Amino acid sequence: MNLFLALVVAVLFGTGATLLLKPDLFRVVVGLVLIANAASLTVIASGLRRGQAPIQPLVEGEPVSDPLTQAMTLTALIIGFAVTALLLAMAYRVYTTHRSVDLDDLARSERRAEEELERGVPVEHDETEAAAENQVSR
Amino acid sequence: MSLLVAPLALLWPAAAVAALADGRRRATGWAAVAVLAAAVALLAALAVRVAADGPVEVVAGGWPADVGIRLRADALGVVMALVSVAVVLAALVHGVVSGLSPRLFPALMLFLSVGLNGLFLTGDVFSFYVFFELAMISGYALSALGGEGRMVGSALIFAVVNLLGSFLFLIATAALYRATGTLEMLAVADRARGIDPNTAVVIAVLYFVAFGVKLGLFPFHFWLPSVYGSALPAVTAVLAGALANIGAYGLLRFEAGLLPRELALGGGVLVGIGTVSIIYGAVQAIGRRDAREVLAYSAIGHAGYVLVALGVGGRVALAAAALFTVVNALGKALLFLAVDLRGPLVGAAFAVGAFSVAGVPPFAGFFGKAALFDAGIQAGSAAAVALLFVGGALTFVYLFQIYQHTYWRPGQGTQRASAGARAVVAAVAVVVLVVGLWPEPLLALSDQAGAALTRMAS
Numbered sequence: 001m002n003l004f005l006a007l008v009v010a011v012l013f014g015t016g017a018t019l020l021l022k023p024d025l026f027r028v029v030v031g032l033v034l035i036a037n038a039a040s041l042t043v044i045a046s047g048l049r050r051g052q053a054p055i056q057p058l059v060e061g062e063p064v065s066d067p068l069t070q071a072m073t074l075t076a077l078i079i080g081f082a083v084t085a086l087l088l089a090m091a092y093r094v095y096t097t098h099r100s101v102d103l104d105d106l107a108r109s110e111r112r113a114e115e116e117l118e119r120g121v122p123v124e125h126d127e128t129e130a131a132a133e134n135q136v137s138r
Numbered sequence: 139m140s141l142l143v144a145p146l147a148l149l150w151p152a153a154a155v156a157a158l159a160d161g162r163r164r165a166t167g168w169a170a171v172a173v174l175a176a177a178v179a180l181l182a183a184l185a186v187r188v189a190a191d192g193p194v195e196v197v198a199g200g201w202p203a204d205v206g207i208r209l210r211a212d213a214l215g216v217v218m219a220l221v222s223v224a225v226v227l228a229a230l231v232h233g234v235v236s237g238l239s240p241r242l243f244p245a246l247m248l249f250l251s252v253g254l255n256g257l258f259l260t261g262d263v264f265s266f267y268v269f270f271e272l273a274m275i276s277g278y279a280l281s282a283l284g285g286e287g288r289m290v291g292s293a294l295i296f297a298v299v300n301l302l303g304s305f306l307f308l309i310a311t312a313a314l315y316r317a318t319g320t321l322e323m324l325a326v327a328d329r330a331r332g333i334d335p336n337t338a339v340v341i342a343v344l345y346f347v348a349f350g351v352k353l354g355l356f357p358f359h360f361w362l363p364s365v366y367g368s369a370l371p372a373v374t375a376v377l378a379g380a381l382a383n384i385g386a387y388g389l390l391r392f393e394a395g396l397l398p399r400e401l402a403l404g405g406g407v408l409v410g411i412g413t414v415s416i417i418y419g420a421v422q423a424i425g426r427r428d429a430r431e432v433l434a435y436s437a438i439g440h441a442g443y444v445l446v447a448l449g450v451g452g453r454v455a456l457a458a459a460a461l462f463t464v465v466n467a468l469g470k471a472l473l474f475l476a477v478d479l480r481g482p483l484v485g486a487a488f489a490v491g492a493f494s495v496a497g498v499p500p501f502a503g504f505f506g507k508a509a510l511f512d513a514g515i516q517a518g519s520a521a522a523v524a525l526l527f528v529g530g531a532l533t534f535v536y537l538f539q540i541y542q543h544t545y546w547r548p549g550q551g552t553q554r555a556s557a558g559a560r561a562v563v564a565a566v567a568v569v570v571l572v573v574g575l576w577p578e579p580l581l582a583l584s585d586q587a588g589a590a591l592t593r594m595a596s
Contacts, residue, residue: 046316
């Protein structure tokens with residue numbers, strides 16, 4: 001069972017790490033979700049032992065399974081859920097301003113803007129960006 | 139109610155209320171400032187008590203000591219908590235007086251303080267993780283606040299890289315629980331001596347990577363310049379002056395406190411990485427023109443000093459690492475708050491911050507550098523002393539480059555900042571000066587911290 005769980009964790013973590021290296025932001029977020037689940041599974045696996053359910057009243061003399069790791073995993077899952085929501089919201093914000101979630105595209109448009117700034121040509125903004133800058137300067 | 143629980147019990151409900159209130163109103167901002175100021179006062183009282191009577195403990199919910207979750211304030215935790223929350227307070231006041239409009243700004247700052255407060259004052263590895271995520275998630279949201287496009291992009295990278303670090307921390311914690319059967323820090327320190335050396339080394343390396351990412355050490359630093367360069371000034375001050383402390387605290391607590399044998403084993407490697415970090419940060423900082431980027435690379439360089447001190451090891455070096463972290467946090471917060479403002483008062487405050495970070499007496503940073511020198515001399519390492527000297531000199535060079543660029547050039551930065559923001563910066567500068575002139579409490583606390591860490595280890 002331990003070996004099986006270790007394999008699953010390894011596959012989850014490996015897939016997640018591969019996705020993290022992709023330029024597409026949504027793939028990056030999904031990669032992080034997989035890594036979060038690999039971590040939760042590791043926590044579950046760290047308290048793996050056979051026994052009765054840890055609910056009172058307990059049968060005397062029989063081993064009890066570890067309730068602590070279950071509680072920890074539940075907490076870790078909730079944190080992972082919150083983090084996923086936040087990351088997706090941020091990725092969506094990037095999409096609404098740049099019309100792209102590809103990191104290479106973002107880097108290219110940023111470089112273009114910088115070059116134009118150096119040449120003294122006013123940079124073309126879309127409306128949301130201009131509004132944001134107005135807000136900052138105000 | 140115990141003094142240890144009071145700041146948390148005050149901040150948590152206040153943060154929840156602030157999240158529902160409209161943060162764009164001045165009143166909400168000032169209410170948050172008042173709550174945070176009260177929390178700083180409580181933490182200062184707690185620090186006085188810890189300095190006088192030693193560690194304070196509370197078991198949450200009145201459970202028996204080995205069942206309930208333990209809150210524990212020792213010298214290291216309380217000094218880190220006090221300085222970090224004070225930096226958040228300064229940044230919050232700065233944000234409120236300069237009319238920062240994002241709706242969630244006060245609430246996020248309060249949640250961040252809850253997280254910082256909890257993680258520095260807990261005695262349990264898993265509740266450390268929970269508070270740490272609370273602080274970090276507030277940090278991710280703050281770094282994306284008020285901006286579009288580029289800012290959100292770098293905030294997203296910041297979040298992804300640091301979350302990877304957090305999940306590595308979680309995996310390491312699971313392994314530590316499996317190996318020692320407990321999450322109570324003192325008990326873990328006790329039992330960690332008996333676990334299989336191979337397991338312990340893997341756990342120590344995982345913790346090192348997790349906290350190295352937070353601290354922005356050399357091989358894990360790549361997220362740092364872009365987010366420090368694009369976030370709002372008040373937020374950057376919090377990232378550099380409060381969140382970066384988590385990395386240093388984690389390294390001290392988990393490596394030096396819980397797994398000292400493995401730390402000693404990797405001492406040489408840590409000194410090596412720290413050295414590379416110092417040199418790389420300083421050289422990159424000298425090569426940059428933009429003031430915020432210079433400060434960001436400077437943060438990478440200064441993370442290296444903490445690592446060198448950890449690698450040298452021993453009571454004096456650990457105390458020096460703790461002291462250096464907190465005085466450097468104060469100096470960095472001051473510089474980041476000052477960097478976008480103009481005027482003679484701000485120029486003077488920036489100079490105070492620059493002198494402090496470069497380690498010139500009588501400013502706070504001098505004692506951090508002096509303690510590191512002392513540690514290097516006691517360890518008999520000429521290389522460490524030379525490194526500190528060279529690093530200090532380089533710091534001086536790049537900080538005065540930006541000082542020249544921003545404050546000596548007429549016509550630059552015509553928009554004058556509000557008087558309030560300049561007053562906040564001046565107040566932080568006064569704090570740095572006062573800590574520099576009266577460093578005894580901080581020195582005593584950091585010495586206690588070093589002693590406690592080595593005692594946990596032996």
